[in-house]
Amino acid sequence: MKQPFRLALIAHDQKKDDMVAFARAYEALLASCSIVATGTTGGLIQGACPSLQITRVKSGPLGGDQQIGALIAEGLIDGLIFFVDPLSPMPHDVDVKALMRLGIVYDIPMALNRATAEVLVQKKGLLRAD
Numbered sequence: 001m002k003q004p005f006r007l008a009l010i011a012h013d014q015k016k017d018d019m020v021a022f023a024r025a026y027e028a029l030l031a032s033c034s035i036v037a038t039g040t041t042g043g044l045i046q047g048a049c050p051s052l053q054i055t056r057v058k059s060g061p062l063g064g065d066q067q068i069g070a071l072i073a074e075g076l077i078d079g080l081i082f083f084v085d086p087l088s089p090m091p092h093d094v095d096v097k098a099l100m101r102l103g104i105v106y107d108i109p110m111a112l113n114r115a116t117a118e119v120l121v122q123k124k125g126l127l128r129a130d
């Protein structure tokens, strides 16, 4: 049986509206995924897209980015969509960098803006490698 694509979704505060709009636009495709999200992002997406199965970890500044990084290191995430705010300083900037670093180390598809996220969901088709 085909295993669901394990997708992590994260958005910084200034990008949350964009993430919710993205999730609504692709709700039917995302519904086939097993989604993990940071706390606030996950709550907003869940409210807008009731059909999605979302597991929420902690909020980013409280360790959520690190939790998702640990899932990547364990081989439990197939792709990351992280709408990053490039214009605001973040208290947890080191966590954000560490998460992106692990995405590179483990070579998972990692979209940091909507244009790339669209390519990921449309072209890659959210298919697992295994």
Ligand SMILES: O=C(CO)COP(=O)(O)O
Residues within 6 Å of the ligand: 010, 011, 012, 013, 037, 038, 039, 040, 041, 042, 058, 059, 060, 061, 064, 065, 092, 096
């Ligand atoms: O801060 C974040 C990512 O760095 C996101 O966390 P929240 O989804 O809890 O706002």
